[in-house]
Amino acid sequence: MRQAPPRQPPEDRAGRVAPQLRPRAEGLAQALPPLMVHAEHLASTVLLGAHGRRRAGMGDEFWQYRPLAQGDEAREIDWRRSARSDVHFIRQKEWQAAQSVMLWVDGARSMEFSGAAERVSKSDRARLLALALSVLMVRAGERVGLSDQGAPPRSGQLQLLRLAEALSGDLSGEDYGAPHIPGLPAHARAVFLSDFMGDIGAVETALAEAADRGVRGALFQILDPVEESFPFDGRTIFESMGGTLRHETLKAGELRARYLERLAERKDRLEHLARLSGWLYECHHTGESAQAALLWLYAALERRS
Structure with a gap:
């Protein structure tokens, strides 16, 4: 029979545990407040009134x-x-039943791109808009969650902190993202925020699954202005953010027309898929106002089925 090891005094156990918890706590303290502060500030600029989401239905008021x-x-x-x-x-x-709003925020490496040092990346803008929209939804009494990060829809300030922590995490190792919606509740609302530069078939599959569950929402494409204008000429090396794709050319300017044509086709395809599914589509540039983007997203979720 083995003898149990001597029990450590409480102060010794605390002394050993504290160093392990401190880095994690400090990391969270550094990651959460800036995103939350920026999201709260952005949400506060949207004047919705005391009853921004009032609509007829079952209730007492x-x-x-x-x-x-x-x-x-x-x-x-x-x-x-x-x-x-x-x-x-x-x-x-007034309708008083809380609604579930699910967000998918593309965490692929392509979202790291920014065409100018003074401009935020696509990922930063997507995360800010997602959290600011969550703030507005929670204030309106709705439940909000992330479809692919183990964050089921809940309400309250604690849920906002959970979402902020999840959205402050590292990006995935994949070059391009695809909507992942395993926890999408039936008849919920949803928003997909992405550059949608990856496989369009994955978006089509996700929208079909959402439509089967009676889910309506919005495709919100986020692009950098450089991706819209293609201001490249002469010898240029194009490389994906993850480094898996690389193309070198001596005449980048000759690619401009074909690139812009392909981009226009991608936008048209996204808009067509959204319309077929009863969703809305919008393209936003990181050089544009985040407030205007938030207003559009809020109005898209307010839309009646």
Whole structure:
């Protein structure tokens, strides 16, 4: 029979554990506040009012009166309000059921690209918009989650911290990303934020799966202005951010027309896929206003099915 090792005093155990926890705690402290602060600031610039997501439905709070319309039932008529007019009125209540909003933020290496030192990368802009949108959704009483990072939809400030931690992680080793939606709840809303420079077939598959689950949402493509203008000429070496693809040419300018044509085809394809799935599509450049992008995303989620 083996003898159990002597039990260490509490202070010794604490002394041994603390050095292991401190680097992780300091790392989180450095990663979370900047992203959260920037997201909170961006969200605060969007003036939505106290009831930004009010809509008719099941609930206890009064919203508005509206005239009786074809298809309404007599039991829905507010007779007291109707007695003061020659028109029958319906008393509508505010929808109070929380909705799930799922985000997929491309974490591939291509998202690291920035065409200018003073401009944020595509990844930085995608993460900021995703977290700022989460702040707005949580303030509106919705549940928010990340579809591919083990973050199921939840509400509250603690969930925002979970999302900030997940979004502050390292990028994957893959050159280009593809939507991964294993935890997408039925009838939820979803937003995919990516440069969509990878396999278009993966996007098509993800949208088909989302449509089968009754999920509506938005494809939000994020590009650097350099990727739109292709300002290259002469001898140029093109290399993917992950280093797996490389192409050298002496006449980069001759590639401009073909590149821009392929990019336009990719945008058209994304818009077509979104329209077929009942989704919305938008292309945003990192040189543009993040506030305008956030407003578009919020409006896209407000859209009725």
